[in-house]
Amino acid sequence: MNMYQFTKSLVWTTLKPIYRFDIRGLEHFPKTGGVLICSNHIDALDPPVVGITAPRPVHFMAKEELFNMPILKPLLPKLNAFPVKRGLSDREALRKALALLKNGDVMGLFPEGTRSKDGKLGKGFSGAGFFALKGEADVVPCAIIGPYKPFKPLKVVYGEPILMQPYRDRKASADEVTLIIMNHIQKLLDANKS
Structure with missing residues (x-):
């Protein structure tokens, strides 16, 4: 068992008794190929x-400051995290993310860029559309429906993949694709509220 699998098992064992996970839509998740998970961000x-909850290992960009912390610096890369300079055009992080997707890996992204203060879905940044179009991967929308309260259900809903090739073929813009992704997340939120 590698560090990622060990930590995933440890986090699952820790959180499962606290949050009653209700995981839906895993049957939609592609078993192979590059996948960009785009989720709302509430916590x-x-x-x-x-x-x-994702059925395959997920890579995440994490703010560079976390990699300067002595405890996290050696651990984060083993947990499939890589640094990104926030607020700047970080070419190295962009290249790394695109390489992962083109290599058939799974990357997780929160298009809003920051946590929602009121729990409602905010505007997505065009980076989501950029990675979706350039990364040779399809997008799996994800909705996390809280609140994060001990012993209350926490829903994690994965939607059907949004196939990106038609948007690449017609040279859709990153902004347009981001809007489409956000609409899919909103539909998942609306359909699974109760």
Whole structure:
């Protein structure tokens, strides 16, 4: 068992008794090929929750400052995280993300860029559309439906993949594709509220 699998198992064992996970839509998740998971963002626990509920290992960009912390610096790369400079055009992080997707890996992304303060889905940044179009991967929308309260159900819903090739063929813009992705996430939120 590698560090990723060990940590996934440890986090699952820790969180499962606290949050009654209701995971839906795993049958939609592609078994092979590059996948970009795009999820809403309501809590700091969202990345580990996507990581433990997705059926394949997930890579995440993490803010560069975390890699400067002595405890996290050696651990984060083993957990499939790689650094990104926030607020800048970080070419190295962009190249790394695109290479992962083109290599058939899974990457997790929160298009809103930051946690929602009111729980409602915010505007997505065009980076989601950029990675979806350039990464040779399809998009799996994901909705996390809280709140994160101990012993209350926490829904994690994976939608059907959004096939990107038609958008690449007609040279759709990153903004247009981001809007389409956000609409899919909103539909999942609306359909699974109750």
